Amino acid sequence: MNMDHESLMAFSSKLTSIVGGLAIIWTMFGQFISYELDHHLNPYDSFIIEEYAGERMNRHELYIASKAYLSDHCSRRASTCRIELGKDSDRFLVSIGEREVTDDFNGVKIWWHSSLHEPRPNPGSNRNVDEETRYYTLTFHKRHRQLVEGSYLRHVLKKGRAITVRNRQRRLFTNNPDARWTSYFTKTMWSHVAFHHPSTFETLAMDPVKKQEIINDLNEFRNGKEYYSRIGKAWKRGYLLYGPPGTGKSSMISAIANFLEYDIYDLELTTVKSNSELRKLFIETTGKSIIVIEDIDCSLDLTGKRKGSKSKEEEDKDNSAEEKKRKSGLIEEEKEKVTLSGLLNFIDGLWSACGEERILIFTTNHVEKLDPALIRTGRMDKHIEMSYCDFESFRVLAKNYLGIQSHDLYGTISKLLEEVKITPSDVAESLMCVGFSNADPRVYLEKLIKSLEKKKESEEPQKKDDIAEEVHENGNNGVKIANTCENGNNGGKWCGAKW
Numbered sequence: 001m002n003m004d005h006e007s008l009m010a011f012s013s014k015l016t017s018i019v020g021g022l023a024i025i026w027t028m029f030g031q032f033i034s035y036e037l038d039h040h041l042n043p044y045d046s047f048i049i050e051e052y053a054g055e056r057m058n059r060h061e062l063y064i065a066s067k068a069y070l071s072d073h074c075s076r077r078a079s080t081c082r083i084e085l086g087k088d089s090d091r092f093l094v095s096i097g098e099r100e101v102t103d104d105f106n107g108v109k110i111w112w113h114s115s116l117h118e119p120r121p122n123p124g125s126n127r128n129v130d131e132e133t134r135y136y137t138l139t140f141h142k143r144h145r146q147l148v149e150g151s152y153l154r155h156v157l158k159k160g161r162a163i164t165v166r167n168r169q170r171r172l173f174t175n176n177p178d179a180r181w182t183s184y185f186t187k188t189m190w191s192h193v194a195f196h197h198p199s200t201f202e203t204l205a206m207d208p209v210k211k212q213e214i215i216n217d218l219n220e221f222r223n224g225k226e227y228y229s230r231i232g233k234a235w236k237r238g239y240l241l242y243g244p245p246g247t248g249k250s251s252m253i254s255a256i257a258n259f260l261e262y263d264i265y266d267l268e269l270t271t272v273k274s275n276s277e278l279r280k281l282f283i284e285t286t287g288k289s290i291i292v293i294e295d296i297d298c299s300l301d302l303t304g305k306r307k308g309s310k311s312k313e314e315e316d317k318d319n320s321a322e323e324k325k326r327k328s329g330l331i332e333e334e335k336e337k338v339t340l341s342g343l344l345n346f347i348d349g350l351w352s353a354c355g356e357e358r359i360l361i362f363t364t365n366h367v368e369k370l371d372p373a374l375i376r377t378g379r380m381d382k383h384i385e386m387s388y389c390d391f392e393s394f395r396v397l398a399k400n401y402l403g404i405q406s407h408d409l410y411g412t413i414s415k416l417l418e419e420v421k422i423t424p425s426d427v428a429e430s431l432m433c434v435g436f437s438n439a440d441p442r443v444y445l446e447k448l449i450k451s452l453e454k455k456k457e458s459e460e461p462q463k464k465d466d467i468a469e470e471v472h473e474n475g476n477n478g479v480k481i482a483n484t485c486e487n488g489n490n491g492g493k494w495c496g497a498k499w
């Protein structure tokens, strides 16, 4: 059978279109089949947890918690993990990298996989578009969907949050002067650095019974969430640390922060312009933190006006200049001040109940100068006196600085410490032996004895003068009336001091 050329061409084009049509039908059928198979036969479901969600600038909390959870999980169970050094810290960060890890929750298997999004322009977002972002895919059997969606994810969130708190690099914040935070670009009211202070309760020299009481109190506070809510009080606690310079008040704050693993907000009250600014600063602090106001007596006086370091004449001059400005309407009077009532409000007003788990610490060298309203119980729950160095405190310092528990010179030192007021800071100075790991402790103990004897000699004439003055004032023919509070052998403690 002979076909002419034209019929052949027509037949082949028909055949091509039939084959093409069949191919399209086949592809569609394949897709349909694969969808149906996937839908009915693939027994697994997946959830995706994005690092950044929507247009938000902050990382997704569930992602952060999952990362911490997986890091802990990896370091305990997975055979291969990615490990890197944390920013601003000596801690190692473990992550799953691009690998898949398996978790087991109540006998249910869950597979986690970490992946990377390609950087892509996102004009609506405030984040840097060149940044790579990650996401986790967790895969599980369909029949466990409810469990994963409910209790498993809650478990990951709770555990992850706790691990984040445990592993985080703690921070030391300080309030920015008003001029900096009002600018549009630096709206933050606090700046921070990584907090590394080696002071701990172990290195702190003080009466061991008092120390234990403080530790117990802190433990009760840390575990007291339910208790505080039951009694209807905000979950916060106030401590007043008082004592002469160099007795360890700042060291105590660091020891508390290290013990509780809290951040520190060091509030410089003299740069705060008004009560409302103080309130804003408070609102911007986070939970699990210690808010510190050092030398409270130098920051605010009893009438609520802030003090400067100026002389009386300078202050008078300033006051009259301010008075003139005020009269001409250049200064709005009380709006520009932090007042005592503003501070009291900061401590226990309505706003102070925002947030939770905060410790407030005031320090002072002059507890007697403080307004009783400021330090009454309930505002400052505990008054802790940091005092001159007694023998027990010396033993702690000798152990820290010289690595010794006892020495034949301890007897002499103990006797001298009963007679002389010396701060732990001065004792520490005598015991410092940087770089001499094999140094003979005797050298440093003798150095301390010399400085104690010198102090004793210099205090002697003063003591005689004091006695003479008392005898003169009392006019009782040479009968000495002992003032056990100021001069007695009570280690320089103030009368009526608590704790």
Ligand SMILES: Nc1ncnc2c1ncn2[C@@H]1O[C@H](COP(=O)(O)OP(=O)(O)OP(=O)(O)O)[C@@H](O)[C@H]1O
Binding pocket: 203, 204, 205, 206, 243, 244, 245, 246, 247, 248, 249, 250, 251, 252, 365, 386, 423, 424, 425, 426, 428
């Ligand atoms: N109780 C103490 N235990 C251990 N070290 C102490 C103690 N007191 C002081 N020191 C040592 O002296 C240094 C100064 O102490 P610290 O700054 O804690 O004193 P402070 O009471 O805060 O003084 P100030 O009132 O001047 O602020 C500390 O760095 C520490 O080395």
Ligand SMILES: [Mg+2]
Binding pocket: 249, 250, 251, 294
């Ligand atoms: Mg201090």
